[in-house]
Amino acid sequence: LAGQRGSSSSSSSDASSDSGCGIFRVVLLGDGGVGKSSLANFFAGAQDAQSEHGGEDSYERTLTVDGEDTTLIVMDTWGSEEPWVQDYCMQVGNAYVIVYSITDRASFESASELRIQLRRTRQAENIPIILVGNKSDLVRCREVSVEEGRTCAVVFDCKFIETSATLQHNVRELFEGVVRQIRLRRDSKEA
Ligand code: GDP
Ligand code: MG
Numbered sequence: 001l002a003g004q005r006g007s008s009s010s011s012s013s014d015a016s017s018d019s020g021c022g023i024f025r026v027v028l029l030g031d032g033g034v035g036k037s038s039l040a041n042f043f044a045g046a047q048d049a050q051s052e053h054g055g056e057d058s059y060e061r062t063l064t065v066d067g068e069d070t071t072l073i074v075m076d077t078w079g080s081e082e083p084w085v086q087d088y089c090m091q092v093g094n095a096y097v098i099v100y101s102i103t104d105r106a107s108f109e110s111a112s113e114l115r116i117q118l119r120r121t122r123q124a125e126n127i128p129i130i131l132v133g134n135k136s137d138l139v140r141c142r143e144v145s146v147e148e149g150r151t152c153a154v155v156f157d158c159k160f161i162e163t164s165a166t167l168q169h170n171v172r173e174l175f176e177g178v179v180r181q182i183r184l185r186r187d188s189k190e191a
Contacts, residue, residue, distance in 0.1 A: 022070075022071060023060070023071045023072070023073060024070065024071070024072050024073070024094040024095060024182050025072075025073045025075060025092055025093050025094045025095075026072050026073065026074045026075065026093065026094065026095045026096070026097060026175075026178055027075045027077070027078065027089050027092065027093035027095075027096050027097070028040060028074065028075065028076050028078055028097050028099060029078050029089070029096055029097070029098045029099065029111075029114045029118075030078065030098055030099035030100055030107065030110065030111060030114065030132075031100065031101075031104070031106070031107040031110045032079060033101065033104070033107075034099045034100055034101040034104065034107045034134055034135075035099060035101060035134040035135060035163075035165045036076055036078065036079065036099050037076050037079075038134075038165035038166070039097070039099065039132070039134065039163065039165050039171060039174070040057070040059055040074050040076035041165075042165055042168060042171045042172075043059055043061060043072075043074045043171075043175055044059035044061070044074070057075065057076040057077045058073050058074065058075045058076070058077070059073070059074045059076075060072070060073045060074075061074075063175060063176065063179055065176045065179040065180065066180070068183075070179045070182065070183070072175065072178065072179065074175075075089065075092075075093070077089055090117065090118060090121040090122070091121070091122075093127065094127070094128075094182065095127060095128040095129070095130070095178050095181060095182055096118060096127060096128070096129045096130070097129075097130050097132055097174070097178065098111045098114050098115060098118075098129060098130070098131050098132065098158075099111070099132045099134050100131075100132070100133060100134070100144065101133075101134055101135045102133045102134070102135050102136055102138065102142050102143065102144045102149070102162065103135050103138045103141040103142060103143055103144075104143060104144075105143040105144055108133075108143075108144045108148070108149075108152075111131060111152070112152060112156070115129065115131070115156045115158070126185055128158075128159070128178065128181035128182055128184075128185060129156070129157075129158035129159070130158060130159045130160070130161065130174065130177060130178060130181065131149065131152060131153045131156065131158050131159065131160045131161075132160075132161055132162070132163055132174060133146070133149045133160070133161075133162040133163070134162075134163050134164065134165055135164060135165075135166070136162040136163060136164045136167075136169060136170070137164040137166055137167045137169070146162060149162065159177060159181060161173065161174050161177060
C-alpha cells in the first residue's frame with residue numbers, strides 16, 4: 001500500500017496537510033464495478049507527467065496544475081474485502097474521490113453512505129471530497145440524473161463532476177480538481 005512507502009509518508013494522517021513531503025494521498029471509494037480502477041488507470045497512464053508505480057494498486061504522478069507541480073498518490077485499494085484495508089483507506093487519505101455509476105442507483109446510495117462514514121471517521125478534518133458520477137457515456141442506461149448528483153454534493157458539502165473513464169471525458173478535470181481542492185485548504189491554512 002502506498003502509505004507504507006517511505007518513512008515520511010507514514011508519519012502523518014492529517015488530511016489537511018500533506019504527508020510531510022509534498023505528496024498527497026487520494027483514495028478512491030465506491031461500489032465494485034463503478035469504474036474506480038478505470039479512473040485510476042487513466043491517472044496512471046495520462047501524458048505529460050512522469051508516472052511511477054507506488055504499490056500494487058497505487059499510482060504516483062506529478063501533475064502540473066495552474067503552473068504548479070503537485071504529486072498525488074492515487075490509491076485504488078477500496079475494492080479489497082479485508083476490513084483492515086478499508087479502515088486504512090478511511091484513515092490515510094488526504095483527499096477522497098467517491099465514485100458511483102450513473103447507471104446504478106444502488107451505487108449512488110452507497111456513495112452517500114461512504115460520505116457519512118468518512119465524516120464519522122475523520123470528523124474534525126476538512127478533507128477534500130469529490131463526488132463522481134462515472135459512465136456518463138451510457139446515456140440510455142442512466143438511473144441517476146445530473147441534478148441528483150449535484151444536489152447530493154451540495155448536501156454533503158463536496159465537489160461534483162460527471163466523468164466517462166471510457167471516453168476519457170472529464171477525467172483529467174477530476175484529478176486537476178482534486179489538486180485545486182487540496183491547494184485551497186493549504187492556502188486557507190497559511191492565510
Ligand atoms: P471498479 O470495480 O470500480 O474498479 O470498476 P472498473 O474500473 O473495474 O470498471 C468496471 C466495468 O465498467 C469495466 O468493464 C469497465 O470497462 C466499465 N467502465 C468503467 N468506466 C466506464 C465508463 O466511463 N463508461 C463505460 N461505458 N464503462 C465503464
Ligand atoms: Mg477495481
